[in-house]
Amino acid sequence: MVQKKIRNMEEFAAVSGLSRPTLSKYFNDPDSVRRSTRERIELALKQYDYRPNVYAVNQNRRKTKNIGVVVPNLSDPFFSEIGREVEQACIAAGYRPILLSSHGTPAQERDNLELLRSLKPAGVLLAPFGRMSDPADVARFNTQVPVVLFDANIEGAGEAFVGTDNFQSIDLIVEYLCRSGEPPCFFEMKTPTNPNANKRRQAYLESMERHGFTPHIFQAEGDGWNFEEIGSTEGGRLISENAFRTNTVLCSNDRLAIGMLSAAYRLGRKVGHGEGCALRIAGHDDHPFSRFTCPSLTTIAQDYSAIANRAASILFRILDTDERPARREETLFDGHLVMRDSA
Amino acid sequence: MVQKKIRNMEEFAAVSGLSRPTLSKYFNDPDSVRRSTRERIELALKQYDYRPNVYAVNQNRRKTKNIGVVVPNLSDPFFSEIGREVEQACIAAGYRPILLSSHGTPAQERDNLELLRSLKPAGVLLAPFGRMSDPADVARFNTQVPVVLFDANIEGAGEAFVGTDNFQSIDLIVEYLCRSGEPPCFFEMKTPTNPNANKRRQAYLESMERHGFTPHIFQAEGDGWNFEEIGSTEGGRLISENAFRTNTVLCSNDRLAIGMLSAAYRLGRKVGHGEGCALRIAGHDDHPFSRFTCPSLTTIAQDYSAIANRAASILFRILDTDERPARREETLFDGHLVMRDSA
DNA sequence: TGAATTAATTTACGCGCGTAAATTTTAGAT
DNA sequence: ATCTAAAATTTACGCGCGTAAATTAATTCA
Numbered sequence: 001m002v003q004k005k006i007r008n009m010e011e012f013a014a015v016s017g018l019s020r021p022t023l024s025k026y027f028n029d030p031d032s033v034r035r036s037t038r039e040r041i042e043l044a045l046k047q048y049d050y051r052p053n054v055y056a057v058n059q060n061r062r063k064t065k066n067i068g069v070v071v072p073n074l075s076d077p078f079f080s081e082i083g084r085e086v087e088q089a090c091i092a093a094g095y096r097p098i099l100l101s102s103h104g105t106p107a108q109e110r111d112n113l114e115l116l117r118s119l120k121p122a123g124v125l126l127a128p129f130g131r132m133s134d135p136a137d138v139a140r141f142n143t144q145v146p147v148v149l150f151d152a153n154i155e156g157a158g159e160a161f162v163g164t165d166n167f168q169s170i171d172l173i174v175e176y177l178c179r180s181g182e183p184p185c186f187f188e189m190k191t192p193t194n195p196n197a198n199k200r201r202q203a204y205l206e207s208m209e210r211h212g213f214t215p216h217i218f219q220a221e222g223d224g225w226n227f228e229e230i231g232s233t234e235g236g237r238l239i240s241e242n243a244f245r246t247n248t249v250l251c252s253n254d255r256l257a258i259g260m261l262s263a264a265y266r267l268g269r270k271v272g273h274g275e276g277c278a279l280r281i282a283g284h285d286d287h288p289f290s291r292f293t294c295p296s297l298t299t300i301a302q303d304y305s306a307i308a309n310r311a312a313s314i315l316f317r318i319l320d321t322d323e324r325p326a327r328r329e330e331t332l333f334d335g336h337l338v339m340r341d342s343a
Numbered sequence: 344m345v346q347k348k349i350r351n352m353e354e355f356a357a358v359s360g361l362s363r364p365t366l367s368k369y370f371n372d373p374d375s376v377r378r379s380t381r382e383r384i385e386l387a388l389k390q391y392d393y394r395p396n397v398y399a400v401n402q403n404r405r406k407t408k409n410i411g412v413v414v415p416n417l418s419d420p421f422f423s424e425i426g427r428e429v430e431q432a433c434i435a436a437g438y439r440p441i442l443l444s445s446h447g448t449p450a451q452e453r454d455n456l457e458l459l460r461s462l463k464p465a466g467v468l469l470a471p472f473g474r475m476s477d478p479a480d481v482a483r484f485n486t487q488v489p490v491v492l493f494d495a496n497i498e499g500a501g502e503a504f505v506g507t508d509n510f511q512s513i514d515l516i517v518e519y520l521c522r523s524g525e526p527p528c529f530f531e532m533k534t535p536t537n538p539n540a541n542k543r544r545q546a547y548l549e550s551m552e553r554h555g556f557t558p559h560i561f562q563a564e565g566d567g568w569n570f571e572e573i574g575s576t577e578g579g580r581l582i583s584e585n586a587f588r589t590n591t592v593l594c595s596n597d598r599l600a601i602g603m604l605s606a607a608y609r610l611g612r613k614v615g616h617g618e619g620c621a622l623r624i625a626g627h628d629d630h631p632f633s634r635f636t637c638p639s640l641t642t643i644a645q646d647y648s649a650i651a652n653r654a655a656s657i658l659f660r661i662l663d664t665d666e667r668p669a670r671r672e673e674t675l676f677d678g679h680l681v682m683r684d685s686a
Numbered sequence: 687t688g689a690a691t692t693a694a695t696t697t698a699c700g701c702g703c704g705t706a707a708a709t710t711t712t713a714g715a716t
Numbered sequence: 717a718t719c720t721a722a723a724a725t726t727t728a729c730g731c732g733c734g735t736a737a738a739t740t741a742a743t744t745c746a
Contacts, residue, residue: 370733395732
C-alpha cells in the first residue's frame with residue numbers, strides 16, 4: 001500500500017499489468033470484465049491507492065451517476081429523515097446522491113436547481129415547496145433531467161409524484177376522533193405554502209360532511225417555517241379565548257400541534273383523552289419528536305420509507321430504460337393512525 | 344436568451360467577441376478583467392445561457408473551490424442548524440460547501456472523508472464523533488487537505504478546533520441551579536461517544552466541589568442516537584424509583600432532558616421552579632425544540648453562529664495564506680444561560 | 687501625441703479519462 | 717490439438733477547460 005503514488009489510470013494500468021481501457025471498463029462496471037481480471041484489479045487496488053478522478057470521469061461520461069436530492073428544509077426532522085431514506089436508496093442503486101436543502105426559501109430552491117443543472121445529474125428527486133415553487137421552472141428543468149417529485153405535488157410537473165394520500169389519512173383520523181369523542185375542529189396556517197395543507201383542509205371538510213358533522217376551521221396568521229412558534233402563540237390565543245366550539249383539535253401537521261401542546265400546558269389545560277382532560281389535540285406526520293411531547297401526540301404516520309424508496313425506484317426505472325413514462329403517474333401511500341395520549 | 348446553444352467556452356468566446364483565455368480569467372475572478380470587458384461578458388451571459396463545465400474546471404484547476412462539511416447526524420436539529428450556518432459562511436466566502444451527514448455512524452464518517460478525498464476539496468470543516476472517530480484517519484486526511492474541527496474536539500487532530508467552553512457553561516448553569524434551589528445531580532449516558540459529554544461530567548464535578556456540594560452522577564445505559572428515548576425510559580425509571588437525592592437534575596444535553604421531561608409528565612411529576620413542582624430539570628445546548636417542551640426547558644445556549652463562522656474563517660485564512668498555522672489553536676465560546684420554566 | 691503601462695489575443699500544450707475500431711489474446715468446448 | 721466466441725489490447729481521438737509565453741491592442745499619464 002505504501003508503494004509509489006499512482007497519478008492516473010495509465011500508471012495504475014502499468015502497475016496492475018492491464019490496459020487502461022480494460023480498467024476503464026472495470027470502473028464503469030466491475031462485472032463487465034472477466035472474473036480473473038477483476039480479481040487482479042482488486043488485488044492491485046489493495047496494494048496501490050488509486051481511484052479514478054471524479055472530474056475527469058464526469059467530464060467524459062455522457063451521463064453522470066449523480067442524483068440530486070432537494071428538500072425544502074433540512075432543519076425540519078421530517079425532511080432530514082426522508083432525505084436520509086432517499087440518499088440510501090440512491091447509494092444502494094449505485095448512484096451518488098447530492099443532498100441539498102432549500103433552507104425554507106423558494107429562492108434557494110431555484111438556486112439548488114441551478115446548481116444541479118451544472119452538475120449534470122442523471123436525475124433529480126425533488127420535494128418542492130409547492131405553491132411557492134415555480135412550476136414552469138421545474139418543468140423546464142425536467143426537460144433536461146428527469147425529475148420525480150415526492151412529498152409535495154406540483155400538478156403536471158416532473159415525471160411522477162409520490163406522497164401520502166391526505167384524503168385517506170385525514171379521513172382516518174377524523175373518523176377516529178369522531179368515534180372516540182367530540183368531532184374535531186381543524187387548525188392550520190392561513191396561507192400554507194405546502195400543497196398538502198390544502199389537501200388536508202379539503203379532506204377535513206369532506207370527511208366531516210360525510211360523518212354528518214359541521215366543520216370548523218381556524219387559521220393562524222404567520223409566515224415562515226417556525227410552525228411550533230405559530231402553533232404556540234396563535235393556538236394559545238385560541239385556547240385561552242375558548243374559541244374552539246369543541247374539545248378536539250386536529251392540527252394540519254405535527255409541528256403546529258407541538259406548539260399548541262406547549263401553549264395548552266402553559267395555560268394549564270390538561271390535554272388528552274382521559275379523565276379530567278380539557279382538550280384533545282391531534283397532528284399529522286408522526287414527527288420524530290411527537291413521541292416525546294407532553295402528552296405524547298396522537299397523529300398520522302406517513303410511510304417515509306415507502307415514499308422515499310418508491311420515488312427513487314421510479315427514477316431509477318426511467319434512468320435504466322432511458323425513456324420517460326408515457327403518462328405522469330401519481331402514487332399515494334396510506335397514512336397510519338398512531339394512537340398516543342393527546343387524543 | 345433563446346439564441347443558439349452554447350456548448351463550451353470556445354463558442355461563448357465567439358459570440359461574446361472575446362478570447363477564451365480572457366473568459367477563463369473572468370470566470371476565475373470577475374475582477375481580474377477590465378470593467379468594460381467584464382460588462383461585455385455579463386451582457387453576453389444574459390443573452391446566451393452558458394456556464395463553465397464544473398468537471399472540466401475542477402479537473403484542471405490546481406485546487407477546487409469545494410469545502411467539505413461533515414456533521415455526525417443531520418437528523419439532529421442541532422447539527423442541521425450549525426451545518427446551515429457553516430454552509431452559508433462558505434458561500435459568502437465564495438466557496439462551494441458540500442454538506443455530508445455521517446448518519447450517526449462512525450463508519451459513515453470514514454466513508455464521507457473517503458468520498459471527500461476524491462472530490463479534492465480545498466478544505467474540510469469536520470464535526471467529528473469524537474471517541475468513535477479514528478484520530479489517525481483524521482490526521483492522515485489532514486495532511487492532504489486542511490481540516491478544521493468544530494463542536495467536538497479530537498486532541499491533536501486537525502489544524503484547529505472551535506467549540507463551546509463546557510467548563511464555563513456547566514459552571515454557569517450549576518451556579519444558577521444552586522442559587523435558585525437544591526444543588527443538581529447530573530444525568531448522562533453511560534458511554535457517551537461525544538467528547539463534550541466527558542467534559543461536561545468533569546465540569547459538573549469540579550463545579551459542585553467548588554460550590555461545596557457533593558456531586559451525584561446518574562448514568563443511563565443505551566447506545567445510539569435516540570437520546571430522547573433513553574432519557575425517557577432510563578430517566579423515567581430513576582424518577583419513579585426516587586433515585587435522585589435532590590429535586591434538581593442537570594442533563595448532559597437537551598435531548599436527554601426532553602426525554603426525561605416526557606417521562607416526568609407521564610409519571611405525573613410536575614416539573615418547574617414554581618409552587619407545587621416536584622422536580623427541576625435543566626439541559627444543555629438550547630435545542631430548537633427546547634422552547635416548546637412542557638414546561639419549556641431551562642438550558643445553556645451554545646453560540647451556533649459564532650462557532651460555525653469562526654471555524655469557517657480559520658479555514659479560509661489557511662486557504663488564503665496557503666500556510667498551516669504554526670500551532671494548533673483551540674477556540675472556545677461561552678455558553679449563555681437560557682432561563683425558562685423547567686428549572 | 688508619444689511613451690509606458692496594462693489588458694487582451696494568439697498559440698499551444700496538458701489534464702485524466704471515455705470511447706470507438708481494429709487487432710490480438712484467452713478461455714471453454716469439441 | 718482445433719475451433720470459436722469472448723475478452724483484453726493497441727491505437728487514436730476527443731471532452732472542456734487551465735495555463736503559460738509571446739504578441740498585439742488598448743488605456744493611462746505625462
